[in-house]
Amino acid sequence: MKEEKRLRDVDLNLLVTFIVLFREQSVSKTAEHFSVTQPAVSMSLARLRERFDDPLFVRTGKGVRPTKRATEIAERLLPAMMRIASVMGVESSAGYVAGDCPDAGMGGVNSLYEFFEDERQQTFAF
Structure with missing residues (x-):
């Protein structure tokens, strides 16, 4: 299958970096x-920019902010990565399995972003 071959060429670690950068909005x-x-x-980030043909994040005085395209990617990527983490049994140090995220895959970025911001689950394995 062509899709499988193309997916094999994708460095999934870049997607994890994207998620954390989206959450932190800071390269540091x-x-x-x-x-x-x-x-x-x-x-x-340079590799991600090349892959998506978009700047993805622009510098601000306090870090970076996602472009419209980065937000669109996050809306689709975050639920998928949460599902992958759930299948793999990845847990936060607080003991939450990724699939336990309220509204994972249903609430879009806002619910997942709130999940990442929740102090109890701030150390999620991503």
């Missing part, structure tokens, strides 16, 4: 989250 905080350097996150 994203780098800190993964215990890597800022240039490493910047290189991942």
